[in-house]
Amino acid sequence: MIGLPSFRLHRPTSIEEAVGLLAEHRDDAKLLAGGTDLLVNLRHGLATPSHIVSLAEVPGLDRIDCSPEHGLTIGALSTLESLATHPGVEESFPVVVRAARTISGPTLRAMGTVGGNLCLDTRCHWYNQSFFWRQACGFCLKKDGTACHVAPGSSLCWAAYSGDLAPAFLVLGAEIKLLSVRGERRVPLDRFFLDDGLRKFDMASDELLTQVCVSATRAHLRGVYSKLRIRGALDYPLAGVAAAARIAGGGTFHEAALALTAVGPRPFLVEGATEILEGLRANDEDAIERVAHLARRLSNPMNTTWAMQPAYRRLRVGLFARDALREMGERGP
């Protein structure tokens, strides 16, 4: 469709009013922040809300506070560009900035928000299509249908989580704040993402993601984010690997963590990587290979995109993991 479907647009001017509207309309409402994900989905008939709650006039949600003493807090409405160009974050939490800089292109980063990127809808080439297309093909499990075209017979949706920031925050042990009329709760990010494209987040329909927090104890970890894509800009990741670690004076790994994105319905930490690497020398090729192998084994990309085959995406996850660990170790103490 060329035009947008009809809906009622709400423009709350306070955070309380915003969550009030969400509580009132729940599943019938969608939040509008930067709109770079939602607007496309509206045109495709993938999102069909009767109410849209715009956050454009809600104040106070776009602050980035960063210090080695107090850690990092990022308001959910901060634009991706403000994060990608934040000198303090680059200094103290480099993996976050490196991930932010890979997202789409400058114009979309100027619109897109941190909260929107974390809550990105999962993607699949059988799903991200127009209404005409999906109807002609046969609607899928994720929207309007019952069958999965990726894994016929599956009751789970395999659409791939495609955010770039999530793995960077995961390796830093970030938490997020969710607000509703019922109050605020803090959720560790690695528990926020669920393994099913039909129920992607541990978030109720009346909740609003307000903030991402990283503890000061994770400041000054080295960090790398590598993204597989066909073009150097615009493209969503076909695989993404974030890595962070502290390299101690003697050149050993500490607090090392790896997380993957775009190789399954949720981004996730590579379980066991921290334990394998803890205290080992940063040039321990054997350990690096073991972790790379682990990352590759845990990744589970499916045929959710015609653009690259799962086998190649897994191959690159392993290479990214290896190269990230080497890069962090090589830069000396």
Next chain:
Amino acid sequence: MTDHWTARSEPLLDAEERVSGRKLYVDDLRLPDTLVARFLRSPNAHARIVSIDVSRALATPGVKSVITGLDAPRRYGVLPVGHDETALAVDKVRYAGQEVACVAAETEEIAEDALRKIVIQYELLTAHLSAHSAMAATHHLVHDDKPGNIEKEYHHSFGDSVRGLAEADVVVADTFYHPRVSQAATEPHGTLARFDGADHWTIWTSTQTPRHVQRGVALALDVPAESIRVIPCAVGGGFGGKSETFPQDVSAALLSRITGAPVRIRLSREEVFTLHRGRPENYVRMRLGLRRDGKVTAVECEVIQDGGAFCGYGVATILYSGALLGAIYDIDNIRYDGYRVLTNKPACGPMRGHGTIATRHAFEALLDQAAVALDLDPLDVRRANLLKPNSRTVNDLRVTSYGYPECLERVAEASSWKARRGRMPRGRGLGMAGSHYVSGAANSIVRGSSPHSTVVIEIDPSGRVTLLTGAAEIGQGSDTVLALVAARRLGLEASAIRVISGDTALTPPDLGSYSSRVTFMTGNAALEAATRLAARLKQAAGKRLGLPPDALVLAGGAVRSAPGGPMLLAFQDAVRMAAGGEGQLIEKGSYLPPGEAQGGRFPGSGVGPGVAYSYSAQVVEVQVNEETGEVRVERVWAAHDCGKALNPQAVMGQVEGSVWMGLGQALSEELHYSPQGLLLNGGLLEYRIPGAVESPPVEVFIVESHDPEGPFGAKEAGEGSVAAVIPALTNAIHDAIGVWITELPITPERVLAAIQRQGHGSGAKPALPRPRRRENASARP
């Protein structure tokens, strides 16, 4: 009269209007009470239409009319041999996405809503989604009158390729595959049609070819062509994707007659990709024989093109693929077997570099394979096969100016070819290739012997010059180049000339803006008109000044005795004197290709002959990562022989754009269809055109071979450089890591697969379809 052309770059006449957003595209036009229309498209790739019920759609408030196939059942098509389309499907649908019904309503939302209320019963037919399966089919043919789903096949043999190959010291052979790619022009197609009463229409549309649209709509509506006035608006890029009559043109016109209101149709980006009219899939099987010294003894080439559901320009495409094996190298023996296959996918079109891309890739790649086998430098192999200017090829193509040798030398020198090729660290490589293209087809696709271009120039008593041309300005700068040519002859600045282009009611006939014909053909017509005017002006001025006309020149807006000399008479005064009592000076010029340029006498000889050929040589430098298979183009050197650069800046832009478009096809662009024939990536996110990040520095060299028949020596600049970049890149990859990539796009996975194949020494490439040649095929016209 001096014909010396001093090169000076001029901004395109409409540059400011375009970049400031003032230029009017179809979608900017507003007429009172305009209705908007939307198409209902087939969900099936191949199905019989059992019934259509539009009653509920028609009853929707705000809906003014609903039309279906039977409302305009007459067939049309751009080629006289290919009248196989209707605006809306009649009886059956032939591809997923084909237009089945069209709803005109007060708003797009109402139209969309009404579309969902149309009930169609389909009876599914076997869908032929690849050239392989289509050629094997015996029933449920795409068109009942095309057995084996072959639109057209040609079997051409010039010289004796069997003997040529026998005489070769080395014979190299390989297969090549190019998937479908799209033009993806910035502006989606759109049409605004108004029925003016008494069987007359005005159609504003986004087109390269106003006259073809005029003819096509008239055919479809069964009215005389004169009753249709086509006004091309500003076009936001064509690249061959806007060269035909489209369902939106016919449907808007018909709906306007029915409703009495203007009707506007704009296509979404998805619809533009669905409509396609881009490049077909190409399967090429080629054999090349060379002597030890690098001289080519013969080429044998088989091309199978999956052209989709309709003919379109398809017959021309499959002919170009074979004909342009000639006219760049001197080859005595050429054999060509071409098959244009119908499938249940959208029809293809004459995309930039029309028909030449895949065969050029194959040929230039095999030249390099042979060079490796013979241990020769690929540059020397190319040097060993050069043509002579003013010669005729074995397949009867007339070559006039020939700047290819200089193109080769320029890029070889600039890239330090001799010093660096084969001598860089593993992973880094240089590759070279050439290409060429017609500078306007010598034979019209419209039957008859009318001029291909006519230009009228009027000068009113105030001295204002207006140039009228039927060629469409599609962003390529045709208005500007025509103004430059006329201005040069009249001694004025290009900006002093107002160009009215394209409007079929106001402008003289011209075939339109395709096959890179405008600079050469319409330019010659403009030059002739301007020359006639200049003669009249000098005659009148001479009479007044008491000087022979030959002693006068038009320069710097005045009549002078020499270009830098003092003004003898103002231009305006000369105009008044020449016009006398008429008040206005009007002259026309026209262009008809010379008979000797029009090719041989054999079936299919009409396509391939150009009135001249442009040439391009390119060197690509590449970096290949053997672990990941990723390929990065570091730099491109491109030399293009455009005869004479009338506007060097515009030439550079065209060549850069060609290289960039070719690189997109080489690296990341391809259309994917689902197993049921639905286009999987009909959007600019998933159809991956390279961005600024992927664009390497492109160094352009203009080579001027001064064509004897081009206006001031000029030839085309917009298409000849598309093809070379692809084989230059694959040849560079071979230089870097020693593997030949023969399938596009060059994805990391394909590179890794090629490395692996080489490691295992097996040639397990995907199989190509095997055509079955029919005995009497070549006898048919």
